[in-house]
Amino acid sequence: MLIKNSQLVNFLNGVGGMQEKKLPIKVAHAIALNLKNMEAAAIAYEEERKKLASSYQPGDGDEELQELLSIETEIPVQTIKFSDLEKCDSDKFDALSVQDMVLLDFMTEK
Numbered sequence: 001m002l003i004k005n006s007q008l009v010n011f012l013n014g015v016g017g018m019q020e021k022k023l024p025i026k027v028a029h030a031i032a033l034n035l036k037n038m039e040a041a042a043i044a045y046e047e048e049r050k051k052l053a054s055s056y057q058p059g060d061g062d063e064e065l066q067e068l069l070s071i072e073t074e075i076p077v078q079t080i081k082f083s084d085l086e087k088c089d090s091d092k093f094d095a096l097s098v099q100d101m102v103l104l105d106f107m108t109e110k
Contacts, residue, residue, distance in 0.1 A: 001077040005045045006069040007106060008038055014103045021094035024087040027104075030078040034107055041073045079109050 015031060023031070048068055052061050085108065088096045096104075 001075060001106070002072040003038075003041070003075045003077070003106065004069065005041075005071050005073070008041055008045060008073070008075075009069070011103060011106070012038065012042055014099065018100055018103070021096075023093055024084055026084045027080055027088070030080045030107060031104075033078040034075075037076050037078075041075055044073075077107050079107050080104070081109050 011034075015035065018031060045068070049065070052064050052068065055061065056064075085096060085101070085104065087093060
């Protein structure tokens, strides 16, 4: 699946709190696998972001940063069904917030 760097950054920044939640095994496994699959792209993004940051004064280079954020990378994504997410409504698991659902949207089958 083609993932923009902006999606990658949002997922990696937001998924930390979800790792503490008790989730259905399919959901937890998909999240863990997708994290692992995104590592190389995240490292490449961060290296380029640091180069940009060191090349410009604060406030400059915004156009280049936006371009970097819009670059798409092919990343294998483990998808889940919405019915898997609905299981989080059960007393056995921690509920998902709206923010969690937005975060998982790219990996949820439509």
